Amino acid sequence: MESSNPATGESLERYDEHTEAEVNEALDAAAEAFPAWAERPIQDRCRVLSRAAELLSERADEYGRLMTREMGKPVAAARAEAEKCAWVCDYYAERAPDHLSDEVIGTEPDARTLVSHEPLGPVLAVMPWNFPFWQAFRFIAPALAAGNVALLKHASNVPGCALAIEEVLRDAGVPEGAFRTLLIGSDRVDGLISDDRVRAVTITGSEGAGRAVGERAGGEVKPSVLELGGSDPFVVLDDAPVEATAGKAADARIKNNGQSCIAAKRFVVHTDVYDSFVDAFRRELEALTVGDPIDEDVDVGPQAREDLMEDLHDQVERSVEAGATLALGGEPLDREGPYYPPTLLTDVPTDAAAATEETFGPVAAVFEVDDGGEALALANDTDFGLGASVWTGDPERGERFAREFEAGCCFVNEPVKSDPRLPFGGVKNSGYGRELSRDGIREFVNRKTIWVQHGFHEEEEKELGAGDPDDDGSVV
Incomplete structure (x- = not known):
């Protein structure tokens, strides 16, 4: 896998693709890391995101120049992209606890009914080269905040960016296995989606790539979000x-x-x-x-x-x-x-x-x-x-x-843009599902209905009779 500068044709660096054994190790590590990461208080997970935001801002020039060298965007826009990634990390660090709080729904007078939001497990992200940091972080921040762990299959022409994303998250305190970059080709994505250790998948890419990922995820009955092309x-x-x-x-x-x-x-x-x-x-x-x-x-x-x-x-x-x-x-x-x-x-x-x-x-x-x-x-x-x-x-x-x-x-009277505070996604052949805001963080959680019935024990006592003690004097 080679990184090259499109402005000059200069070869920047060569990277070895991850072997099947290395990918399998990453999948095992993600599955092993998930329970502990999910059980950490959400405030702890959010502190890690806050630290990631600080590092992204501190390294905005370094990462901006990396983006420019690998895919050719103007360097000022590349620095702004790194800062926007810091913004989305800060946004979820602040808002994730509210977005994932229990939703209490009134039903019966003597019952407490609610929806809780619980993480699914390892989520695979297939990301493109055109916004090599932003499109990854707008998935990573809500996924990690929600308690999921993540695997990134990035575009093959931005491997340096993919590894830098892993670097900044590791330096921020994301535990080993909870986030991993996989340097692999697109021909290996189907196998990852089919793997039992992967619980969901998201892709930003072309219509053709989205159809392929959506078809495979649907066949495996795994949730997916598709953010595809536009005109x-x-x-x-x-x-x-x-x-x-x-x-x-x-x-x-x-x-x-x-x-x-x-x-x-x-x-x-x-x-x-x-x-x-x-x-x-x-x-x-x-x-x-x-x-x-x-x-x-x-x-x-x-x-x-x-x-x-x-x-x-x-x-x-x-x-x-x-x-x-x-x-x-x-x-x-x-x-x-x-x-x-x-x-x-x-x-x-x-x-x-x-x-x-x-x-x-x-x-x-x-x-x-x-x-x-x-x-x-x-x-x-x-x-x-x-x-x-x-x-x-x-x-x-x-x-x-x-x-x-x-x-x-x-x-x-405003150009179309993505903003962490607003849901982002399309309809028709532009895909389905939403990223960002509250809608985005709830895409990869189990929205679990919980019904707690009150008064059951008292009713049971009435039906059985409080005056029928067993041999040791307790009420049956």
């Missing part, structure tokens, strides 16, 4: 402030070099502001600096791998062949590394690749519509349903519009 609409209504909205549009499309499931990808614009928006949007994209992401002034780095850039370029070419207009970019840059420039497609046919497929890179597809109804129909005309945003001068109008989106995360 998020960015709807610009006729009363939106054009210049400000265009600036937000550029940020929403280019975040993480365009390699984000929740990046805005389809820009659906009312005809009254279409021309002015396209002009402003193009100016914003043209102003972005493309270059080596270790440079603090760079806005857009390389794509994470050469094959990913080639796939993206193929989507652009097919869209142009289908009738789209190439208004900006559209050709790989003639330089070392898989650099693709900010690219703008206008007049995009609704059956073109940029309209029907997820474009995982800095490519924006713009569509013109005549009214709000047409905008909503086009926004929802996708197999995906992860995020969506609408932009308007009237927030109340925006909220009414957002309620009609077929997506899991809907925003008004």
